[in-house]
């Protein structure tokens with residue numbers, strides 16, 4: 001990865017850890033991480049909505065350097081949208097990040113690129129940094145169309161997003177076939193698509209903007225494979241699912257340079 005972009009290691013807890021477990025987890029993580037870790041890497045957790053207040057209380061109370069955010073947000077600002085959580089509500093909890101368009105949202109909640117685009121805009125409107133997730137399924141990979149497929153998701157997700165906002169987006173390349181399967185993309189696979197995403201950002205905006213954007217890889221990242229993936233020039237961090245639930249393992253991932 002480039003030395004000018006601070007790597008972002010973000011743990012996506014998915015639907016795991018209740019608020020009491022979240023407190024224990026963040027305390028253990030805060031205890032393990034040192035100032036040096038935060039100098040090298042930005043560390044974030046994306047807990048379920050119901051944990052956010054507890055995480056905020058810990059982070060504020062002890063002035064922790066751990067960032068946090070949500071796994072989704074509503075495309076709407078307020079109103080009759082039963083069950084939804086707005087960007088304004090997340091901002092009030094001082095969230096830094098929000099994942100948008102995770103493949104599990106696309107797959108189980110039918111989120112299209114149009115929905116993802118509306119959510120990216122909602123995130124920026126409320127001062128949150130979207131982690132926009134893109135990536136192909138197994139059929140597309142087998143057909144060799146992973147770059148074309150993923151770039152179409154980048155185009156759709158960033159449609160009409162102005163450069164002043166796009167320069168702070170985080171893009172997470174998560175090939176669906178590598179999520180939760182133990183099947184990790186090779187560093188070359190990750191670089192191929194992450195490099196293509198940066199190229200597309202340069203076409204859509206400018207090379208200068210593209211060089212600022214952090215592009216993460218996600219999909220079965222563990223302490224044993226993270227260093228090789230992070231060695232690739234266009235990979236600027238990881239979005240970690242299962243391995244982020246184990247504090248010791250997550251800390252090793254944050255310290256990928258030592259692995």
Ligand SMILES: O=C(CO)COP(=O)(O)O
Pocket residue numbers: 012102174178179180181182218219220221239240241242243
């Ligand atoms: O979906 C992911 C992170 O958002 C990746 O999950 P795993 O690390 O469990 O494969």
